[in-house]
Amino acid sequence: MDAANQMDFYTIEDIDNLPKGQRAELLDGELYLVASPGTNHQETVSELHYQIKDYIKKMHGSCKVYTAPFAVFLNADNSIYLEPDISVICDRNKITQKGCNGAPDWVIEAVSPSSRSMDYSKKLFLYRTAGVLEYWIADSDKNRILVYDFVHDTANEYTFSDKVKSGIFDCLEIDFSRIDFE
Numbered sequence: 001m002d003a004a005n006q007m008d009f010y011t012i013e014d015i016d017n018l019p020k021g022q023r024a025e026l027l028d029g030e031l032y033l034v035a036s037p038g039t040n041h042q043e044t045v046s047e048l049h050y051q052i053k054d055y056i057k058k059m060h061g062s063c064k065v066y067t068a069p070f071a072v073f074l075n076a077d078n079s080i081y082l083e084p085d086i087s088v089i090c091d092r093n094k095i096t097q098k099g100c101n102g103a104p105d106w107v108i109e110a111v112s113p114s115s116r117s118m119d120y121s122k123k124l125f126l127y128r129t130a131g132v133l134e135y136w137i138a139d140s141d142k143n144r145i146l147v148y149d150f151v152h153d154t155a156n157e158y159t160f161s162d163k164v165k166s167g168i169f170d171c172l173e174i175d176f177s178r179i180d181f182e
Contacts, residue, residue, distance in 0.1 A: 008029075008031075009029040010026055010029055010079075011026070011079065012078040015031075023083065025082050026079065026080055026082075027118070028079055028080065029079045034115075035114040037110075038112060039181075040140040040141070040181055043180060043181055044138050044140055045067055045085045045110050047179045047180075048086055048108055048110075048138070048179075049065060049067050049086055051172075052065045052086070052088060052166075059169075062090065062092065063088055063105070064090075065086065065089075066086070066089070066100075067085065068083040068086075069083045070084070070087055070099055070100070071098055071099025071100065072087055072100045072103075072107075073098075074103060074127075074130040075130065080126065082126070084104065084108065085110045086106075086107065086108040086109075088105050088107075089105060090105045091105075102130075103131035105168050106132070106135075106136075106167075106168050107127055107136070108137075109123060109135075109137050110138045110139075110140070111138065111140070111141065111142075116139075119137050119139075120137060123135075124148065127148075128150050132150060133151050133168055134147070134150065134151075134168055135148040135150065136164075143160050144158070145157070145159070145176060158176070159176070160176045160179060161177050163175045163176070164176065
């Protein structure tokens with residue numbers, strides 16, 4: 001294969017060398033620049049983070065919840081680097097100063113127009129195979145929340161007017177109607 005037809009293979013080192021403030025994700029050696037999120041995205045992430053963190057505190061839980069930019073290194077190699085919108089990690093041994101080494105227990109992605117295909121397909125596959133227990137895709141443009149429970153191999157669909165029960169916490173229901181879109 002000649003050099004003109006070779007696809008570049010990026011690593012975490014390339015992520016580290018990006019200009020300050022430039023965000024990107026790395027999926028199987030392909031680099032994807034991350035666009036600035038819109039207000040619906042930010043409202044969704046902010047409200048979900050608040051509800052999850054509040055629940056963990058009230059229950060005196062040990063899990064940690066992080067919002068992007070927070071590095072998740074899914075594999076032992078350096079070809080995958082993600083910044084999920086929300087990561088819930090219950091095994092504190094996975095948490096380092098650089099981020100999370102291994103699969104979070106629960107990941108939520110708030111869909112943006114630029115991330116739609118990645119969130120619905122590539123990340124779904126990566127999270128499932130890496131050992132994430134639960135993956136939610138919150139798509140405000142489509143008024144849809146997809147909940148993948150990988151432990152029980154189920155997928156359910158909800159709207160932004162629903163309360164959605166978490167699979168990893170016994171009594172947590174996320175009330176999507178609390179999200180205040182302008």
